[in-house]
Amino acid sequence: MATVLILGATSDIGAAIAKKFASNKFDVLLAARKPGQLGPLESDIHIRYGVNCSSLAFDALNYSSHAGFFNTLQTKPEVSICVFGVLDDEEEAFNEWQLTERMINTNYTGAVSILNVIAKYYISQNKGTIIGISSVAGDRGRASKLIYASAKAAFTTYLAGLRNKCFKEKVHVMTVQPGFVYTKMTENQPLPKLITSTPVQVADIIYAAYLKKKNIIYVKWFWRYIMLIIQNIPEFQFKKMKL
Amino acid sequence: MKKQIANWGNYPVIEANEESFAFPEQLQDFLSRNENFIPRGNGRCYGDASLAGTTISTLKYDKILSFNTETGAFECQSGLTLDQILEVIVPAGWFLPVTPGTKFITVGGAVASDVHGKNHHVDGSFSNHILEMDIVLASKETITCSPKINNDLFEATCGGMGLTGIISRVLFQLKKIETSFIRQKQIKAANLDELIELFDEYNHYTYSVAWIDCLKKGNDFGRSILMLGEHATLTDLNEKLKQDPLQLPKKKQINFPFNLPSWVLNAFTVKAFNFLFYSKNFKREINNVTGYEPFFYPLDAILHWNRGYGKNGFVQYQFVLPLEAKKGLVEILNRISDKGLGSFLAVLKVFGKQESIISFPKEGYTLALDFPVKTGLLEFLDELDQIVLKYGGRIYMSKDARMKPEIMTQGYPELNKFKAIVRKYNPDGKIHSIQSDRLFLTTN
Numbered sequence: 001m002a003t004v005l006i007l008g009a010t011s012d013i014g015a016a017i018a019k020k021f022a023s024n025k026f027d028v029l030l031a032a033r034k035p036g037q038l039g040p041l042e043s044d045i046h047i048r049y050g051v052n053c054s055s056l057a058f059d060a061l062n063y064s065s066h067a068g069f070f071n072t073l074q075t076k077p078e079v080s081i082c083v084f085g086v087l088d089d090e091e092e093a094f095n096e097w098q099l100t101e102r103m104i105n106t107n108y109t110g111a112v113s114i115l116n117v118i119a120k121y122y123i124s125q126n127k128g129t130i131i132g133i134s135s136v137a138g139d140r141g142r143a144s145k146l147i148y149a150s151a152k153a154a155f156t157t158y159l160a161g162l163r164n165k166c167f168k169e170k171v172h173v174m175t176v177q178p179g180f181v182y183t184k185m186t187e188n189q190p191l192p193k194l195i196t197s198t199p200v201q202v203a204d205i206i207y208a209a210y211l212k213k214k215n216i217i218y219v220k221w222f223w224r225y226i227m228l229i230i231q232n233i234p235e236f237q238f239k240k241m242k243l
Numbered sequence: 244m245k246k247q248i249a250n251w252g253n254y255p256v257i258e259a260n261e262e263s264f265a266f267p268e269q270l271q272d273f274l275s276r277n278e279n280f281i282p283r284g285n286g287r288c289y290g291d292a293s294l295a296g297t298t299i300s301t302l303k304y305d306k307i308l309s310f311n312t313e314t315g316a317f318e319c320q321s322g323l324t325l326d327q328i329l330e331v332i333v334p335a336g337w338f339l340p341v342t343p344g345t346k347f348i349t350v351g352g353a354v355a356s357d358v359h360g361k362n363h364h365v366d367g368s369f370s371n372h373i374l375e376m377d378i379v380l381a382s383k384e385t386i387t388c389s390p391k392i393n394n395d396l397f398e399a400t401c402g403g404m405g406l407t408g409i410i411s412r413v414l415f416q417l418k419k420i421e422t423s424f425i426r427q428k429q430i431k432a433a434n435l436d437e438l439i440e441l442f443d444e445y446n447h448y449t450y451s452v453a454w455i456d457c458l459k460k461g462n463d464f465g466r467s468i469l470m471l472g473e474h475a476t477l478t479d480l481n482e483k484l485k486q487d488p489l490q491l492p493k494k495k496q497i498n499f500p501f502n503l504p505s506w507v508l509n510a511f512t513v514k515a516f517n518f519l520f521y522s523k524n525f526k527r528e529i530n531n532v533t534g535y536e537p538f539f540y541p542l543d544a545i546l547h548w549n550r551g552y553g554k555n556g557f558v559q560y561q562f563v564l565p566l567e568a569k570k571g572l573v574e575i576l577n578r579i580s581d582k583g584l585g586s587f588l589a590v591l592k593v594f595g596k597q598e599s600i601i602s603f604p605k606e607g608y609t610l611a612l613d614f615p616v617k618t619g620l621l622e623f624l625d626e627l628d629q630i631v632l633k634y635g636g637r638i639y640m641s642k643d644a645r646m647k648p649e650i651m652t653q654g655y656p657e658l659n660k661f662k663a664i665v666r667k668y669n670p671d672g673k674i675h676s677i678q679s680d681r682l683f684l685t686t687n
Contacts, residue, residue: 012265012303037266040306040320047307048331184303187263 001051003027005077007058007114008084010037012183013133016199017081020207022049029077031058031069032084060084060110061102070117079210080118081131082111087148087185100147107151112158119162122171130166131174131210132159136218139177139227142243163215174209175216178202179223195222248298251549252289253556254616254644257677259296265303267379270409273299274383281676282405284349285324288356289559290644291677292404299409301351307331308412315417316374321351321410326543329535334489337417338474338535340372344590346540351410356641357402357602361450361472361539364595368604369415370401377412381673385411399664402602404640406679407668422488424475425450425538429529431521435465435576439569442469442593449473450538455589456517457579457612465576466521467591475532484532492536502554552615558644560624561611563594563604564636571634572608575627579612582623600657600664603639611642621645640678651682 004021008014009030018028022045030038030053038055045053058069086106093099115130122128137145138152156175163173180186180196197205202219209217218224233241249256262280264270273280281295285302301322308318312335317328325339326346332338343358352358354376359368366372375389378400386408388397400407428448432438438453445451450472459466477488484490542548549557564571576589590611594604614620628650631638637654638646652658662684675685 010266015265037268040308043308044306047310184263184265184269187261 001025001027002079003029003075003077004079004081005029005031005073005118007031007060007080007082009041009055010034011083011085011185012199013178013181013202014081014083015041016203017083017206018045018053019048020200020203021079022051022053024207025049025051026079027052027075029054029056029073029075031056033057033059058114060106060114063110063113066114067117070114070121076121076125078127079129079131080115081133081206082115083133084110085133085135085152087145090144090146090148093147103147104151107148108154108158111155115158115162119166119171119173123166123169126170129172129174129210130159130162131176131206133176133178134159136177136179136223136227140231140238142238142241144243160216172213174206174214176202176206176209176219177216177223177227178219179226181219195220195226248286248294249556250286250288250290250293252558252642252644253549253552253554254558255291255294255677256556257291257294257296259294259298261298261300263300263303267385267411270299270304270379270411271383274379274381277673279673279675281674281679282351282355282409284322284352284355285347287345287348287352288641289557290642291681292356292640292643293352294677295675301349301409301411304411305349309414310335312337315419316414317417318412318414319350320412321354322349324349325353330491332417333420333423333491333535336420336489338420340416340418341366341369342539344540345543347543350413350415351405354401354410354413355403355405357599357604358641359592359594359604361452361470361592363597363604364446364451364593365449366418367595367597368401368599368602370599370602372416373397373401373413374416375414376400376410378408378668379411380408380668381671386668395664396668398600399661399668402599402640403661403665404676404678404684406665406674406676406685408674420474420489421477422475422480422484423490423492423535424480424484424488424532425472425535426475426479427529427531427533427538428471429524430469430471431524431527432465432467432469434463435467435573438465438467438469438591445469445471446593451593453591454520455576455591455610456521457576457589458517458583460580464573464580468521468524470538472538479532481532492534502550502552552613555616557613557615558620558624559611559613559642560627561603561609561639561642562627562631562636563607563609563639564631564634565605565607566593568607568634568636571630571636572610575610575630578623578627578630601655601661603637603641605637607636609639611639640682643678646682648682651684 004026006014006018010032022028035055035057042053042055088099134156135152137149138156141149159175180191205219245258248259278297280297280299283293283298283300304320305322306320310317315337341360353369357368357370377385377387379385448471453467453469455467592609596606597604632653672685679685
């Protein structure tokens with residue numbers, strides 16, 4: 001049986017992806033900063049899908065622990081999915097360097113640190129799949145998502161580079177660009193119903209794209225075109241807009 | 244951020260702040276904010292029971308914690324819905340001990356409404372099968388209760404519409420089945436007297452319920468179909484079904500995509516619907532084997548069927564009358580038929596005995612009807628309330644959006660005891676709903 005590693009399993013999207021892969025008979029390794037919260041998800045996955053499921057402690061900001069974390073896994077996952085991320089209040093972050101730094105380091109530096117470790121292992125094996133959940137926010141910088149968007153832009157660029165680096169080694173890297181998703185992160189934002197997805201929809205689309213070995217997917221698909229339009233607004237115009 | 248929310252009847256619609264939690268820590272953080280709120284599951288009660296300015300949704304708190312396939316003990320977080328439970332337990336040879344007419348309710352909601360099913364006269368309501376549960380109080384304390392431990396909290400939580408605290412974990416006992424199919428018998432009854440005789444004659448059946456055409460008068464008054472069922476055993480199945488006796492139903496659902504204009508439902512269209520429903524059974528009696536879905540959840544096949552009642556929504560009216568008050572049933576059905584207000588579904592069921600302080604079921608006849616919201620309806624229902632009270636009956640809070648407080652007080656003789664327990668565990672009335680305000684359950 002194949003195994004999937006979910007980095008950031010306490011998030012709504014992480015839990016949904018874990019269940020989706022489990023329903024397709026993957027054993028599941030759940031990793032999160034607070035693994036104590038994962039007990040119920042672990043029993044739920046095991047009882048529903050009859051697969052093995054266990055929880056691990058993983059702190060994206062503790063870079064020096066990353067190699068040890070992955071190298072001591074007894075079963076190495078065939079698929080590793082990087083879901084974790086953080087969106088703080090951008091106004092507060094602008095005024096407080098610690099928050100800015102945390103957003104950059106969680107969304108970008110921490111992700112690069114662990115994915116470097118995993119990619120090295122996959123390259124040595126000439127197989128494996130890395131899936132990174134980035135964000136459409138990274139497709140163009142704007143005031144209301146100043147730090148978050150720039151960190152996600154860096155992460156998207158990293159994933160593209162990693163895909164290029166790993167291709168000849170038979171390791172696949174997939175970039176996921178979700179648009180609006182109903183999650184804890186967005187609970188108090190007014191989201192337009194038509195273009196907002198549920199975590200379960202995101203998980204379904206990711207799994208289907210994984211089977212087809214897609215490179216870059218937008219969730220849902222029309223976000224690709226929404227972002228295309230946004231990217232093509234001339235900068236002299238864009239800088240005056242309230243976004 | 245305020246959103247417009249409503250329960251299944253789409254009446255009333257209110258502005259609310261919807262919060263949620265996936266972990267106990269998040270619930271504790273929410274409670275630390277000291278807001279007034281009501282817990283909410285899948286919003287499948289009909290009226291205003293789980294509506295308030297701030298709601299805390301349990302839908303993300305939906306994990307299965309344990310399932311003993313030997314004993315049938317099942318433990319989960321309260322936001323898990325019955326349809327998800329069925330997918331896990333049916334293939335293992337177990338079934339819900341009690342299920343209402345929809346599988347799209349949460350376990351927390353099943354407890355808070357103390358739901359009943361077609362087997363009430365045999366198995367009682369949902370609370371009869373709870374082994375233990377956890378309630379998180381507004382004070383952030385978690386209390387475990389059962390019929391034996393903290394019995395007062397247990398009793399006031401079963402049927403208590405979420406007013407004691409947030410039901411967070413439930414351990415309950417499932418029912419063993421040999422197959423996922425139902426051996427069904429349908430009998431046509433020409434009128435109400437015949438139907439009541441049939442209920443008596445077939446009271447040994449585990450599941451029984453009748454559908455009544457409310458618009459018929461004279462000799463046809465109470466024209467109905469009685470539906471009876473037992474879990475099918477292996478010997479009831481044909482060779483093909485025997486190969487996979489515990490199979491899950493194939494998913495086929497249609498969605499009601501928009502609200503029907505409210506004029507669509509009128510005396511004529513409802514009569515035509517009722518005629519078709521009654522006439523589709525050519526023979527007086529039909530015996531067959533069917534899947535559990537069409538038997539228990541016929542309306543779940545049409546997602547959003549509530550939109551059929553239009554944008555104004557509808558009110559479901561469900562009451563229970565003592566067994567000796569058959570006359571009251573006749574009186575109420577007559578009033579409805581005279582009024583021609585139109586009810587797609589009139590469902591009659593016999594309840595068995597039940598001792599509880601706030602749960603709806605008690606021995607007698609229970610009738611549930613849908614009425615599209617229109618002018619004059621609320622006044623008409625007030626008149627029906629008086630008849631219900633006159634015969635010693637009461638109204639189901641899960642369906643209610645309009646009952647007056649005195650109807651509640653007179654219908655539930657243990658109401659003061661209930662209020663006292665609510666005050667003990669929810670002393671500041673922080674947990675309250677529009678319904679509990681209207682019925683003075685959490686105030687004064």
